[in-house]
Amino acid sequence: MKKLTFILVLLAVLFLSSCSEKDNPTDVPPVDTNVYGYQLDQFISQAAVHDLITTSATDTTDYRGLFGYEIVGADGFTPRASVNAGYDLPWDSYKEGFFVPSKDNKTWFNPTLGIPGAFKVKNAETFRLYRKVNVIANNDTTMVELRGLTIHSVANWSGTNEDAIKLSDLFQGFTAFDSAILYAPDGYNKTYTPEQIADGYYLLTSEVTTFPTFNASTPTSGQWKLKKLADISVTTTETQNHAFGNAAAETANISFTMPTDLSGFTKVVIPY
Secondary structure: OHHHHHHHHHHHHHHHHHHHHHOOHHHOOOOOOOEEEEEHHHHOOHHHHHHHHOOOOOOOOOOHHHEEEEEEEOOOOOHHHOOOOOOOEEHHHHOOOEEEOOOOOEEEOOHHHOOOHHHOOOOEEEEEEEEEEEEEEOOEEEEEEHHHOOOEEEEOOOOOEEEEEEHHHHHOOOOOOOEEEEEOOOOOEEEEOHHHHHHOEEEOOOOEEEOHHHHHHOOOOHHHOOEOOOEEEEEOOOOOOOOOOOOOHHHOOEEEEOOOOOOOOOEEEEOO
């Protein structure tokens, strides 16, 4: 009888010990408290943007830097509507942002970048892209969305009219300048006088300059054809002081919708 009692007590001790080990808090997997985000550049296809600028299959240039980026929430909110923003982001800023599903599907930018909080768009749904040009003077850069300017109908190099902007409209805010250098994305450039700029247009579909008066006087000169305008460097003692308007939403060159399935994208830990 004593032997049986001993065996039962021993079994009970072993059972309780086993339960205690299983219930040990140190065996519980740690809770992941990290905040994860998906970098925004993943949601803008380089190939799709490429086709907006050129149809050349051999051209591997990344043209995403030629556009301004508007972030739109599911409720229609856009940083354009905020007094703390009011503008769209250039590619170099936009691509540093993240989409954060665990934080109301917000877009997020590291505070060290100095981007206004208005760009933390809740339930971010749509990204709209607008063709733009940078105007640079005295180390100051102004981003100008081309369809935010007055649109003209101008004969292109094939003799057919198409939408264009006056080059001089990019110089609003300057009372005078000595010359201007127009740059393509690859650094190719040409220099123009104020008189030439006053005559010039940029064709929005053909993606090339035209100077009607100078075309007629020297029609074979390559000076009048600069393709894929990216930047304008202005020789002047002034800085740009004109408040350019945003291009209308309906004139966006292309829009991208946030995917509902993020399994094909890369997430990283962010210091939210």
